[in-house]
Amino acid sequence: MSQLELLLAEPQGSQPNWVQPPQSMPDGGRWRIVRSGHNVVGFVLLRSKRRSIGFVIGDDGLRVTAPNWVTLVQIDNAVIEKMSWILTKLQDWQRRKDSMAMSHTRWQSGGELPYLGCPIVLRVGVPGAHIPHGSPHFEGDHNAPQAGQCLWLPLPLDADNSRIREMAQAWLQGRARNWFQDRLNHFLRKTGLSITKWRLSSAGTRWGSCSSDGNIMLNWRLIHFSPMVIDYVIAHELAHLREMNHSRDFWNEVEQLYPDYLSAKQILKQFSPDGVPEL
Template identity: 55%
Template sequence: MNESRQLDLFIDAPPPTPPAPRPPLRNTPRPARGDTTVPTLRPQSLAAGMRWREVRASTQLIGFVLKRSRRKSIGLTINDDGLLVTAPNWVTLAQIDEVVVEKSNWILDKLSAWYDRRAQLAMADTHWQDGGAVPYMGRRIVLRLGGAHDHTHLQGVEFEPSDGDVLNLALPRDADHGRIRDAAYAWLQQQARTWFEQRLRYFLDAQGLQLRRWRLSSAATRWGSCNSDGNIMLNWRLIHFERDIIDYVVAHEIAHLREMNHSKDFWREVGRILPGFERARDALRQHDPATLPLI
């Protein structure tokens, strides 16, 4: 997905206060065509108890975040920061390096896929620091830290945001990027839960339908689902998109309460619930849930 298509669901306006530039990262340039080196992305900051480590495998240097724990074995995970190695306190650094080298082919394959996915993230250009910008309901809001706030709140109209609205996080200005990201994600999920509930109720009442239950989803393959028992799941990452996109997915799943298929009758039902849904549907088809941030 190229950049112009990536951003077409968002209002393309820069934040009023651009974030400070990040310090340069080692080995971060995209490899040239034909170069099989996988970039090493060192996180912007590390949480307490974590450290950055690098080991030379047969083909290249591999960087990773090392976390000690009480677990009984060494664990390898690819997360939003790249490779995380979790190891028992009694395991030596040499033993950890040996495991990374032994699993280097698997690690590099997963890191390569992660790097490609990361380049397409809706929040790939977000700096998890004071002044960073986050897509929310089709706009970009700005993160603020270090204020006298005991809870996260948005300065602006909650479900009608404008570019540049400020999201105050109840965190110190020097909070590490993982804490900032987690706090922003938690707020986004809460907003998704509240807004989706309202839109479900609106369409259900208009159609005279009942819903057994619904819940948020973090699925990597679908935006929503409805099973034969009448239970609906909606992907929380939809909260990044404008309201028309969210309404389309809600209407789509509600239509399944009458038509548990994707036949012509189903699409007629979607059109009856939400006339003119085609624009939102066609726009959303350009996006895969797997290319949006995971929590």
């Protein structure tokens, strides 16, 4: 188990959460471990001329800076008092670390990412002469991907992660534009509603939006999810054409448009629009 996993593992029965010091210690730093019930937190302790105890979550985890006159017992008690806050921040820190590590491995040949709710594999190179130069090629059905099918990117074998990410995301955005347009047309025909226009969004906090003048935005990263989740978001935004709120009447409108919306809503609540979901 990695240091991060040890640091942030949920308590199991009476077993403590063991932690290890960082690979390199700052000048004057010392490693301490504090236990509170089943929770165990390790931290780098630094002394300074500051007047109070400070807590910072940095690249190496928790760092506590305390005045020279404060005793170790007082420092440990301060950590215990803030244990809940510290664990929450450390969990956020681990998620960011995990996301960065996953991004590094995802955007390379052999990396996986979800497309329409199905894991596909990125491959770099040109597997056959029939593939136009410079155009990504998906070896399966664009509208019905199967697990393990490859998206071939016409890039050099030594292409770096940023080039792979840029080309793969451009392809995904193109697929999102086509898929969302088809599904919007489906719901508009079904309901008789009309919109002014729609466009793709790259928002980091919202999956979609609808303005009072009928302009809709849909986050292109929805293309990572299964069709049912995409349909829910589209139905959600179209329902705002009749109810510009989230009242009971609004959710009744959503249910009329997409009866199974609760299942899709629960799936989407687990993810944030600022990254690639782990489905």
